[in-house]
Amino acid sequence: MSEKAIASYTEAAKFAYGNSSSLHDIGGKAYELLTASRKAFAALLGGDPNGVYFTSGGSEGNILAIQSLLNSTPNKKHIIASSLEHASIDHYLSLLRAKGYDITFLKHDQNGNILMEHLEEEIREDTALVTIQHGNSEIGTIQNIKEIGLFLKKRKIYFHTDCVQTFGKLLIPVDEMNADAYTFSSHKIYGPKGVGAVYIHPAASWSPVIPGTTHEDGFRPGTVNVPGIFSFVTAANEFYNQREKHFNHFIKLKQHLISQLKTQLPTITIVNETKKEVLPNIVGVVTNSLEGQFVMLELNRKGFAVSTGSACQAGNSHPSKTLLSIGFDKDSAHQFIRISFGITNTISEVDELINAILSIVR
Known part of the structure; x- marks a missing residue:
């Protein structure tokens, strides 16, 4: 962790330790810091603070983003993914297949880029979602998310991209890249482990994975880790500036x-x-x-x-x-x-x- 991230965590843990959903003043301090963190993180992405949902990291973010979008298209049972996805997505797709979803994995060229013609061939009327990681953690391949997203937007198919590896190394202007959901992780940019975020474009429809959840606008359950989030956003700002x-x-x-x-x-x-x-x-x-x-x-x-x-x-x-x-x-x-x-x-x-x-x- 960066020294600034450690210092910000310590400060928040001392003075913003309340539950950000509580109505008392101690909870209010935590809520104010959480709101400021959300705005600061959205600013890094050029996005809307209402689209930012803090999570426990990349793996949970991937799962929640995919399932939340799928929940809004219950009658469509086809998903397209690249063959280079992170294990968290691979494992979850296996679970979705067992629940009745049809999964198609795309072909790649020798550098690891997906073949657009193959994506076009595999699109079906019941295609609910496409998930393609932005940057690969093993060979470094960067996918053209903007081009893929534009193609899918015209066909009104949800698009999720795992940006855990690219966050901080590349600019990720969410309103220009044409995806519906993006996943991020804190420890890749020298923040604490166990913290991350998902950005879902406010125009995209999604439904909670666990009905009745109240934290993070229903995106995930559990008391929000305000010190970790403040530390994450501090690290993100520090990394982005350099x-x-x-x-x-x-x-x-x-x-x-x-x-x-x-x-x-x-x-x-x-x-x-x-x-x-x-x-x-x-x-x-x-x-x-x-x-x-x-x-x-x-x-x-x-x-x-x-x-x-x-x-x-x-x-x-x-x-x-x-x-x-x-x-x-x-x-x-x-x-x-x-x-x-x-x-x-x-x-x-x-x-x-x-x-x-x-x-x-x-």
């Missing part, structure tokens, strides 16, 4: 890492190496020699935290579904690691990482 600086810093680290790895390990594959429309802080690497999980564990022993983009349960390591979706075979997908940068990382730390990878592979 967005261009952070973006350029990430690019510098990324270019250095890629050039050095390609020079010293020419057999490796950098996913989306030459593609411009990708997240600046993410580098996907296929070692073409070692299991990604082995490399991840060895790097961990050397003090580096990277991921494999895979799920490991009961000793069974599964290949990255993202890599499989863009044409890599299972062996290559098993040899994948995802490296990501933070704002405090340095070129010297990247050099240390490169040397660690070299020692493991050699």
Whole structure:
């Protein structure tokens, strides 16, 4: 967490600890801070404060956004999604399928972009909703949400996009991007974990997931985490004010890492190496020699935290579904690691990482 986010949380926890729904003065202080936070967050998005609903994070936000929109179209039972969605959406779509929904997953090109012609082909009269993430956490692919949203708006089909990875790295002007619902998370921009937000365009119709819920205008139950929300919005403002600086810093680290790895390990594959429309802080690497999980564990022993983009349960390591979706075979997908940068990382730390990878592979 950023120091400002920690300080703002501490301050709010001391002086705005009341239930923001209570009518007494202590609750009133919390309500005033919550209202100010909502307005400030909406301003970052260029949106309406009435469209902001605070949540416990990206996963809950994804589920609530999708189900709230589906509740307003009960007679339509078809959903379209990309094959690169976050696990929270994948798992929820599996649940919806068990409840009678028909789910279509879109095809992608070799860079991970959805094929618009495939989206057009799959639209049906009973299509209720399309969900496509803005930026992929494993290979950094950025989807053209504005173009997709315009296409769906003309057909009056609800559109949700998961912006957890892109929030703060890219501008997200909600009134220009043509989606109906957007999901955000606090800890991706140095705020506290367990806090997030959903923006639903005020013109979109939705119904509560749990009838009778009163908090957040019925969007989610439970006493609102006002200190966490204030800290989240503080971090978001701080990050946005330095967005261009952070973006350029990430690019510098990324270019250095890629050039050095390609020079010293020419057999490796950098996913989306030459593609411009990708997240600046993410580098996907296929070692073409070692299991990604082995490399991840060895790097961990050397003090580096990277991921494999895979799920490991009961000793069974599964290949990255993202890599499989863009044409890599299972062996290559098993040899994948995802490296990501933070704002405090340095070129010297990247050099240390490169040397660690070299020692493991050699």
